Amino acid sequence: MSIIRIKYQKGEQVNFVSHLETMRVFIRALRRTHLKCHYSMGFNPQMHLVFGLPLPVGVSSLAEYADLYFDEDYDIREVISLLQKEIPPGFDVLEGEYLFSKKNIMSDICEAIYEITIESTLTCQQIIEQVHELTIIEIEKTRKKKTKIIDIKPMIIQLSANKNVMTLTCQAGNFGNLHPRIFLQAITQYIDKSVREVSIKRIALFTKRNEKLVTPLDKLVLGEKI
Numbered sequence: 001m002s003i004i005r006i007k008y009q010k011g012e013q014v015n016f017v018s019h020l021e022t023m024r025v026f027i028r029a030l031r032r033t034h035l036k037c038h039y040s041m042g043f044n045p046q047m048h049l050v051f052g053l054p055l056p057v058g059v060s061s062l063a064e065y066a067d068l069y070f071d072e073d074y075d076i077r078e079v080i081s082l083l084q085k086e087i088p089p090g091f092d093v094l095e096g097e098y099l100f101s102k103k104n105i106m107s108d109i110c111e112a113i114y115e116i117t118i119e120s121t122l123t124c125q126q127i128i129e130q131v132h133e134l135t136i137i138e139i140e141k142t143r144k145k146k147t148k149i150i151d152i153k154p155m156i157i158q159l160s161a162n163k164n165v166m167t168l169t170c171q172a173g174n175f176g177n178l179h180p181r182i183f184l185q186a187i188t189q190y191i192d193k194s195v196r197e198v199s200i201k202r203i204a205l206f207t208k209r210n211e212k213l214v215t216p217l218d219k220l221v222l223g224e225k226i
Contacts, residue, residue, distance in 0.1 A: 001070065001071060003069050003099040004099065005098075005105060005216060006065065006083075007065055007094045009061060009091070009092040010022070010091060012090075014090030015057075017057075019051070027049070030049075030083065031047075033083060035079065036070060037070055048069035050067040051065070051105065052106060052109055053112065055202060056200070059201065062201065062202065062204070066105065067105050096217075098222065100225050108216065109207055109216070110171070110206060111170070111172055112170060113203050116165065116168055116184065117199045118165075118195055118198055119164065119195070119198055120196070122191070128166065137186045137190060138152075139185055139186050139189070152178055155177075156168070
């Protein structure tokens with residue numbers, strides 16, 4: 001069995017395709033390529049593929065990742081070419097590498113960068129300055145019908161502004177994940193009730209090796225063939 005980690009983009013024309021629907025898009029595309037994908041065992045075999053941090057509905061992305069499992073060794077360029085021909089418009093498969101590490105993409109992400117375009121009575125720079133002045137930013141978060149109060153301030157790693165666009169670098173993944181709309185909710189609650197989301201784009205995902213941030217296609221992350 002071989003594993004190929006791909007990087008792909010999800011454009012604005014498909015940003016309302018959910019995470020589960022995105023998985024189905026890739027499964028159908030892979031079936032049409034006639035590549036020998038790896039399937040689970042049992043009564044109802046499922047194609048084995050793992051996607052990275054789920055992208056919120058309505059958010060586009062320049063850097064999404066998925067691990068594809070095959071029963072045969074394939075040339076990466078051939079896989080990308082075949083997949084790109086079968087994938088719907090709006091999805092673009094950019095590059096790929098063989099994965100030898102046992103860590104899949106879902107469990108490995110720790111940080112994300114978003115570009116958030118807004119309309120507001122304040123400038124983005126004014127909003128950021130007020131965010132920095134807050135010692136805590138407590139928000140109600142509901143998940144599986146349970147509501148809890150969380151402080152999102154420690155999850156904000158970096159903020160910058162360019163006109164009406166804020167660039168948010170934040171914690172992401174299994175051990176702390178800041179949803180960009182939760183961040184906007186905090187701005188509305190603490191700073192400016194007139195804030196309105198225009199668009200959100202995820203521009204990068206990172207993992208960590210040796211206390212250093214690297215992309216999911218870095219050699220340190222992919223591992224070496226044994």
